[in-house]
Amino acid sequence: MTDVIVLGLDGATWDVLDPLIKDGRLPNIERVKSNGPSGTLESTFPPITAPAWLSMATSQNPGKTGVFYFLNREDPDSFEFESVGSDKFHGQSFWDVLLARGYDVGVFNFPMLYPPYSLGENGFMVSGLGSPEDDTITTPNNLKSELDEVADGYEIKVPYADPKYRGRPGKLESDLQGIVEKRERAIEYLLTEKRPDVFFGVISATDWAQHYFWRYHDSSHPLYEADGDADYDDAIGRLWERVDETVGLVADIAEREDATLLLVSDHGFGPVNKTFHSNAWLESEGFRVPTEQSPVQKLRTNYFPYLRRFVEPVVTAIPQLNDLAKSVGKSIRGSPGEAVDWDRSIAFAPKQNLTCGMIYMLSDDPEDRKAVVNTLSELRDTDGNRLEVEVYSPEDLYDGSNVKLAPDILFTIDNFACAVDPRFSTDDEFVTTGPPSAARSGGHRMEGIYCASGPNIESGGSADKNLLDIAPTILYALDEPIPEVMDGNVLKDVFTDEALSERSERREPLENLVEANIGSTKRDTNAVEKQLEDLGYI
Structure with a gap:
């Protein structure tokens, strides 16, 4: 019998769901919401897939997970960057505690959880975003072939930011609808045939759809065209209707099993109306000094944005050139860190900070950091209007032994409505109108969602929570001890009085609760980077 089911809806926000619920278009999400407590689930900072899902599984803030x-x-003394892999989860996640205590646990399509590792004889793990499209994404190994059969060819992702979808919203919508169908078939098979004690599955297509289709959905968006193709102004709504069918299937299974059901998201969503080009700004202020460059390097830094503008329409017209264009582009564009004069520069921005701003200091002088922060705080747009810039130190946001690995300066502009792009632009301005690309017209926000229902769950109620609370709440629901390292709180107010009387909250050292001798895992950072580029994350 399955006791707990958690369904992750990547990027779900009440800003999108509530109007659809009001219109009667999401009856199953409405059913779960009305049967128990619900509210906003605060994300990690930044509200990004990798840190957020990891922190949800481990209930550890990024200062602990790194x-x-x-x-x-x-290494705090190095600017070598590695991708996130399953070694960050292994031995730290709530499912590792449950595994050690004899539970059969199933984890499905969980982002950055690659390579998968064993969850015991009857458990299973299916890696999600960050995994290759091959047969190495499941444990046990033969589960991949089973998923291929039930889903008519299982797939990891739809690369919505790929140039092949530029100007082809209909093709993307069809592919997103298709991958949700595959996810649903896989989830139904795993829940009904494998019947784990605890199941945690994630649907990612909701995130990808909102990134791409926000400009069709939001009439106030800079890229919205009032006289454009109206066929896609409801593409987000249609995808959520399809996902609602999956929620209904899962909710029905939860009811049959008398299981606790949680719907959760890793972050929320909203428009991206502007873009701030961080490295260009740092150079203009004298904080970042470029190296002396060869002609090829100058081409990379100065002319790649123009090349990208020229090539994308060509690829749109001739999709067969897509792979060649991506290969050539990767070979010539370089990365923002390659052209930095490390000795003369004070600061630089890494190549991956599209949601919030991240700056690494190359100077140890506190006055240099103060100068960067003060100048950043005075940032204005092209019309001279002061932007809403919120600047943070790592110590403001995190605690733990790995705070030292965080960027030295983190910041948001206009509450995430202005993206931060480290790449150089064809525009002379540092703040430009519109998103970094049309495929990222929507962006992440801090406010995700949660709903709870089940025989041990109170009916109704609403309160804001934190995603760090999910893992300890799952353990508490099963009356199991909670690792002391977990930062989150048990959501006791979601349980009935009878359920509370039958459980006790107990905290114990993590090493007492998980299996020892956990090995390390090998990650292919280059392969993961390619997938992240296809999804527009770096």
């Missing part, structure tokens, strides 16, 4: 984006340092 994960602040998709690529992270492992």
Whole structure:
């Protein structure tokens, strides 16, 4: 019998869901929401897939996990970046505690959880975003072939930011609808045939759809065209209707099993109306000094944005050139860190900070950091209007032994409505109108969602929570001890009085609760970077 089911809806926000619920278009999400407590689930900072899902699984803030984006340092004295892999989860996640205590646990399509590792004889793990499209994404190994059969060819991702979808919203919508169908078939098979005690599955297509289709959905967006193709102004709504069918299937299974059901998201969503080009700005202020460059390097830095503008329409017209264009582009564009004069520069921005701003200081002088922060705080747009810039130190946001690995300066502009792009632009301005690319017209926000229902769950109620609370709440629901390292709180107010009387909250050292001798895993950072580029994350 399955006791707990958690369904992750990547990027879900009440800003999108509530109007659809009001219109009667999401009856199953409405059913779960009305049967128990619901509210906003605060994300990690930044509200990004990699740190957020990891922190949800481990209930550890990024200062402990050392994960602040998709690529992270492992040494505070180095600017070598590594991708996130399953070694960050292994031995730290709630499912590792349950495994050690005899539970059969199933984890499905969980982002950055690659390579998968064993969850015991009857458990299973299916890696999600950050995994290759091959047969190495499951444990047990033969589960991949089973998923291929039930899903008519299982797939990891739809690369919505790939140039092949530029100007082809209909093709993208069809592919997103298709991958949700595959996810649903896989989830139904795993829940009904494998029947784990605890199941945590993630649907990612909701995130990809909102990135791409926000400009069709939001009439106030800079890229919205009032006289444009109206067929796609409801593409987000249609995808959510399809996902609602999956929620209904899962909710029905939860009811049959008398299981606790949680719907959660890793972050929320909203428009991206502007773009701030961080490295160009740092250079203009004298904080970042470029190296002396060869003609090829100058081409990379100065002319790649123009080349990208020229090539993308060509690829749109001739999709067969897509792979060649991506290969050539990768070979010539370089990365923002390659052209930095490390000795003369004070600061630089890494290549992956599209949601919030990240700056690494190359100077140890506190006055230099103060100068960067003060100048950044005075930032204005092209019309001279002061931008809403919020600047943070790592110590403001995190605690733990890995705070030292965080960027030295983190910031948001206009509450994430202005993206921060380290790449150089064809525009002379540092703040430009519109998103970094049309495929990222929507962006992440801090406010995700949660709903809870089940026989041990109170009916109704609403309160804001934190995603760090999910893992300890799952353990508490099963009356199991909670690792002391977990930062989150048990959501006791979601349980009935009877359920509370039958459980006790107990905290114990992590090493007492998980299996010892956990090995390390090998990650292919280059392969992960390619996938992240296809999804527009770096």
